[in-house]
Amino acid sequence: MTSRSTMVLIGVASLFAGLVIPVANAQQASGPVKVVQLTGLVGVKDNAKGTLDVQNGQLHFVHGKASSDVSASSIQDVVTAADSQRAVGGMIGLMSMAAPYGGGRVLSLFRSKIDTLTLQYRDADGGLHGAIFTMPVGTADVIKKELVAQGAHTTAPGESTPAAAPSTSSNKEQKQ
Amino acid sequence: MKRILNAAIWLSMFALVFAASPLLAQKNKPTKMRAAALQVEMIQSSEIKLPAEFQVALYENLIRQLEKNGFSHVYRDGDHNAASVANLVVLHSTVRGFKAGSERARQVTTVSGATSIAVHCQFTSPDGTSLLEQDVNGKVRFFGGNLKATYDFAKKAAHVANENFSTAGHE
Numbered sequence: 304m305t306s307r308s309t310m311v312l313i314g315v316a317s318l319f320a321g322l323v324i325p326v327a328n329a330q331q332a333s334g335p336v337k338v339v340q341l342t343g344l345v346g347v348k349d350n351a352k353g354t355l356d357v358q359n360g361q362l363h364f365v366h367g368k369a370s371s372d373v374s375a376s377s378i379q380d381v382v383t384a385a386d387s388q389r390a391v392g393g394m395i396g397l398m399s400m401a402a403p404y405g406g407g408r409v410l411s412l413f414r415s416k417i418d419t420l421t422l423q424y425r426d427a428d429g430g431l432h433g434a435i436f437t438m439p440v441g442t443a444d445v446i447k448k449e450l451v452a453q454g455a456h457t458t459a460p461g462e463s464t465p466a467a468a469p470s471t472s473s474n475k476e477q478k479q
Numbered sequence: 480m481k482r483i484l485n486a487a488i489w490l491s492m493f494a495l496v497f498a499a500s501p502l503l504a505q506k507n508k509p510t511k512m513r514a515a516a517l518q519v520e521m522i523q524s525s526e527i528k529l530p531a532e533f534q535v536a537l538y539e540n541l542i543r544q545l546e547k548n549g550f551s552h553v554y555r556d557g558d559h560n561a562a563s564v565a566n567l568v569v570l571h572s573t574v575r576g577f578k579a580g581s582e583r584a585r586q587v588t589t590v591s592g593a594t595s596i597a598v599h600c601q602f603t604s605p606d607g608t609s610l611l612e613q614d615v616n617g618k619v620r621f622f623g624g625n626l627k628a629t630y631d632f633a634k635k636a637a638h639v640a641n642e643n644f645s646t647a648g649h650e
Contacts, residue, residue: 388624423521423535426555
């Protein structure tokens, strides 16, 4: 009897832990976060993959050997949103459209959830710039909070909302 | 001999007609307004609720396409350096329509899920005098993410600017 109740207790605890731990992990963005810079950072190509973190009042994007910094105090607006992108993207995703019997269409049903982080900031001359990043779910709000804590402004103080546009692809087609 | 002369006259007449028509067509083209530089204001969307990433993507793509179309001096919203430029043209863009669409629906059905943006573009002088107003649309129908509609808009808007304004060394 005792062993059965112990087993049930362990089972319930495991189930609860299984539900809570992934959420907690998703919310933690300790250290650099892997992101895709869709557009906007000066000197960085569109759809550049890199890491993003906030340190010493600076938003720091590292792409390969190059890096780009934006001062948190120069950020006029930081907005997060929930979005999704194709699970199979890029050239393979494009080529899959030619698969027989609608195989490519089936593949395009599989989408992964992502967060988007949109910034508006001013340069030294007062010129307004915008930058868009996509990143794993749960990380955009953490970066936003860090930015706001270090002097960035926001017009949307709440957490991220689902984007009006249900999909944002970071595939190469958007490149000019 | 007379036949050869006749043929030569007809030939020269044809050549004259073909050569003259492009010249006449160029005369009919509207004259471009002079713009030493362009300043792009941030996209406004007070009437339509536009996601922030679309607003930023419209703005950034617009600046990039204007630079690509030969406008060597494109100033951003709020740039102090633009204040001292003579013959500055300011581009105000206001979103009038937005349909979010769906990339998934586009890829699965091909016929539905198009994303479209309608933007009213107004070119003014720095004192606010309107020089040109035109509606420009951006669409993505088949391939690509929803943000590709912003690229489509930017290309068309840059084309409108290129058709109507000339900068030094850029006709």
